Amino acid sequence: MNSALALKYVVDGLKQRTAYTHAKAAGEVTDEASSVKCTLQDTTRLPAFSMDGDYTIGGVFSIHYNMQNMKHNYTTMPEPLQCTGRIEPRELRFSRAMIFAIEEINKSSKLLPGIRLGYQIHDSCASVPMAVKVAFQLTNGLDPYFYTSHNCSQSGMVMAVVGESSTGQSIAISRVIGSFNIPQVSHFSTCACLSNKQQYPSFFRTIPSDQFQANALAKLVKQFGWTWIGAVRSESDYGNNGMASFLATAHKEGICVEYSESFNRYHPRSRIQRVADVIRRSTAVVVVAFVSFGDMKTLLEELSREPSPPRQWIGSEAWVTHPDMLKFTFCAGAIGFGIPRSVIPGLRDFLLDLPPIKVASSPILTEFWEDAFNCSLDFDGATDKRLCDGTEDIQKLQSPYTDTSQLRITNMVYKAVYAVAHAIHNAVCQETNSTTQCDKLSRTESKQILAQLKKVNFSQNGYPVSFDANGDPVAAYELVNWQKSGSLEFVTVGYYDASMPVGQEFHINRDLTWMEERTQVPVSVCSDSCPPGTHKVLQKGKPICCFDCIPCPEGEISNSTDSTDCFPCPKEFWPNAKRDSCLPKPVEFLSFDEVLGIILAAFSVGGACLAIITGTVFFRHRTSPIVRANNSELSFLLLFSLTLCFLCSLTFIGAPSEWSCMLRHTAFGITFVLCISCVLGKTIVVLMAFKATLPGSNIMKWFGPLQQRMTVVSFTFIQVLICTVWLVVSPPFPMKNLTTYKDRIILECALGSAVGFWAVLGYIGLLAVFCFVLAVLARKLPDNFNEAKLITFSMLIFCAVWITFIPAYVSSPGKFTVAVEIFAILASSFGLILCIFAPKCFIILLKPEKNTKKHLMNKNQY
Missing domain, CATH: 3.40.50.2300 (Response regulator)
Incomplete structure (x- = not known):
């Protein structure tokens, strides 16, 4: 007998047996029994795989991935639910892995010794309606009629259910069997919602949430x-x-x-x-x-x-x-x-162990076989496919069913079955003198298995199995x-x-x-990253990942990519050009190294030299009439004070320090008062000299050399007193000006007491105005007898310079404030020396013929 004919006999015999089983399930064949019976309200659906045992474990897998669409007219009983489409080979492998695990447990001498586990594995067709039907069937059993003495509940209840693969079906199953405290252990339902023990109290899983x-x-x-x-x-x-x-x-x-x-x-x-x-x-x-x-x-x-x-x-x-x-x-x-890959010893051999008799005895395996090898096991010729001739070799089949190289979810099924077996073992077995005794005759309820499942903690093939309070694994x-x-x-x-x-x-x-x-990580952003020096500004109406990169405002930086904000630099620092780091602010002051400082220093030294040269000329010609006629003592004192005025401007150049700040203002105030006092003395002497020429006047005895010296000393002492009080109460001090310019630091001298500074200037101005008034009064005197006109011009220049100095000083920024002050000192000093001494030096050096007493006494102008 050839292999094809033998296969036909096997298939025919199994068809007859299956037909009888269907008839019995539909109630067409009944057994003699008591008249008291419970009847299911729907036709039962045979499991895809089943085996009797002392304790039965249910299994639900999406062996088919589609279900036949049903049209309901609500006038007749709906047709039974039917799966359609091709078999899903991987899901078939899951169901066969469950069978493998149960058979392995039944052979074990340590786990459930003496107890045989059975199974009922159903196809949910990956649909919720079929999953609900299967759940009720696992709760009730397969027999359409069953007999009981008192009620119809829990007649064919399984101890636990392994499955389902999809979350939707698992939720449907859990809501049905959870009411009966039947535990469910899923291998592939990962929805976090299933961790809610209030809604799904009997749900466990071997796959993470x-x-x-x-x-x-x-x-x-x-x-x-x-x-x-x-x-x-x-x-x-x-x-x-x-x-x-x-x-x-x-x-x-x-x-x-x-x-x-x-x-x-x-x-x-x-x-x-x-x-x-x-x-x-x-x-x-x-x-x-x-x-x-x-x-x-x-x-x-x-x-x-x-x-x-x-x-x-x-x-x-x-x-x-x-x-x-x-x-x-x-x-x-x-x-x-x-899920991590795993190895289950013996599983591949079990999956490939599909002899013709085993295939023909299962409609699911028959369908899989026919689809895998594109042949038919229907020897009645009801299909156009070629007949399977027995030469099909599953060992060579390339299919997810036979592929055990990446066992991931399959291992979750394997662990789920073992978890249920351990729970049953803990419920019905006891350790006695190093031996395990299991009582398979005792009535064990599913809620006992549920309680034990919460406690299981074991390893199988090196895979740890345990559940947390939510029924989830690590x-x-x-x-x-x-x-x-x-x-x-x-x-x-x-x-x-x-x-x-x-x-x-x-x-x-x-x-x-x-x-x-590609080997480079792809880029997927709404907006490119903002580089340092910019910050993100969200685009209106778009998510936070969509933004524009805006440069940081003045004085602020961002030193990281995708900065949400810029932050200001410390007070003494300023952003660089890219605005991604803070650099120390450049320190600025009027120094001897820059052009402006060099020019002002040159004029200062030049002015001092000019005063010294003038003094030298006067000293060498001290006996000449023109020198003697212009009060030589006051002239030399005036030249000395002018020299100090020129030189004191040097204290304003360079980095401010405590001594330079105190010296520059006090030296300037005292030397200028000394200078104006000398000019004032000269003016008074001229006026008094003219008055003394009148008959009966002896006023000059009150303005002799001693009185002149006392006048200069008195006026100067008042300024010294003002400066002393200023220095004692609140002296000038060096400071860093951070407000005038944002990007640099100005080193300058703070006034300390503004009252002291303006008192010094006010006193100088008061003397200058007084001197100017006296000079104006003496301007009509004969030119040969006084220098009132020269003093008038010098005081006019002096007053003009210092009147314009005030607004210029207040409004000049930074180091230019110092430059304005130096300019005022030099301009007023040059005005005095040129207006008062230049004409006399001209006569002494270039017109000696006019430097005679006769010439001074005549009416001619010199």
Whole structure:
């Protein structure tokens, strides 16, 4: 008998057995029993896989990814729910891994010895309605009729349920079985909402909550400097809750979202197209997708129809490690978090152990086999496919079902089954004298298993299993990158461990490949970073990541990238040209090194030399009539005071110090009073000399040399007294002027007491005005007998200079204030020496013939 014929006999025999089972489940075949029976109100749905045992564990997986659409007319009983589409090979592997774990436990001598676990594994078709139906069926059992002595509750209740893969279905199952205290352990439902023990008190999971994944994804986006992203999510509990958690964390990290779109694969294609168009038109290069596998597959198929600009995909665990997604090569470079890879010894051999009799006995395996090898096991010829001839070799099959190189979620199923087994073990077994005794005859309720599940803490194949107060495990992820090495494959490039201290959870240990196989991290920002020297100003009506870079105001800097504000430099510092650092302000004062200081110093020294030269000329011709006639003693004293006036201006040049500040103002005040006193003495002598020529007048005895000296000393002493009081009460002092100029420091002498300064100037002005008035009164006297006109001109210049000095001094900024003061001193000093002594020196040196007593006594002018 050839292999094809043998296979036909096996299939026919199993068809007959299956038909009988269906008839019994539908109530067409009944057993003799008591008339007291409970009846299910709906037709039962046979499990995809089942096995009897002392304790039964339920399993729910999305083996098919679609369900037949039902049309309800509300007049007849709806048709039974039916799955459609192709089998999902990975989900089939999950269900077979559950069977493998249970068979491994049944063979164990340490875990549940002497007890046989059974299972009922159902296909939810990845739909909530079917998940609800399956949940009730796991609660009630498979028999349409069951017999009881008192009530119809908890007749066929399973001890626990493993599953479901999707959050929506898990929520539906949990709301049903949670009322009966039946624990549920999911291997792939990651919604953070399921951690709420008030709503889902019996829910556990071996996969981390999306709250951890959302935090990890936000930190991943922040790690690479992406502040402008797009976001897509499944329109489901998984997508909505996961994306909400991600966006909340991203907002705290300063990440902005250009768009946030939701969809699912059951939406009309126009809706999917709209989401795809949003992705194509967006300016955000990075797209974070919190999407289930089926939805993401639909979206990428739509995006593949029309090429879009390159996008850097950041994926959630639900799709980023799914083998079927690798066919979308335009997503190369995608990164995301996956459950750590694992090794389950013996699983591959178990998955590949599918002899024809096992395949034919299961409609699910039959469908998988026919789809995988594109042949038919229906030997009645009801299909156009070729008949399977027994030569099909599953060992050579390339399918997610047979691929055990990246066992991630499969290990979560494996751990979930073992968690339930440990809970049952702790509930029904006891350790006695190093031996384990299990009582399989005792009635064990599901709430006991629920209580024990909260306490489990064990390791299986090196994988720790425990649950926190929310039913969640410790979160640990691998960072997975889609890299091309001939073909597209998953490469682990780092990890994230939520149990590590803050700041140390994230680690990358390999180079990443980005979109379009780039080696440089792509840039995804709304606005380029603001360089130092500028600050961010938000653009009106846009997120905080969209901004303009505005230069810092005068006097302020920013020394970091993307500064939100500028800050002023310290008082003695000023920004550089780029306004990204503070430099010490240049210190400014009237120095001997600059042109203005050199010129003023030269005029000062020149003036002093001129006074000395004039004094020398007068001394050498002291016996000449013109010198004797002009009160030589006062003339020499005047020349000496003028020399001091010229030289005191030098104290105003150079960096101010305590002694120079006190000296410059007091020396200036005293020397000028001495100078004006001499001029005033000369003027009084001229007036009194004219009065003395009148008959009967002896007034000159009151204005002799002694009186002249006393006059000069008295006037000067008053100024000395004013300066002394000024220096004692509040003397001038050096200071840094930071207000006149913002960008530099002016070193100057503060007046100390402004009253003292203006008292010194006022006293000089008072003497100058008095002298000017006397000189004006004496201007009509004969020119040969006095120098009243020369004194009048000198006092006129003196008064004009100092009257204009006051507004110029007040309004001149910085070092020019000092320059104005020096100019006033020099101008008034030169006015005095030139007006009073220049004509006399001219006669002495150039017109000696006029330097005679006869010439002075005549009426001719000299």
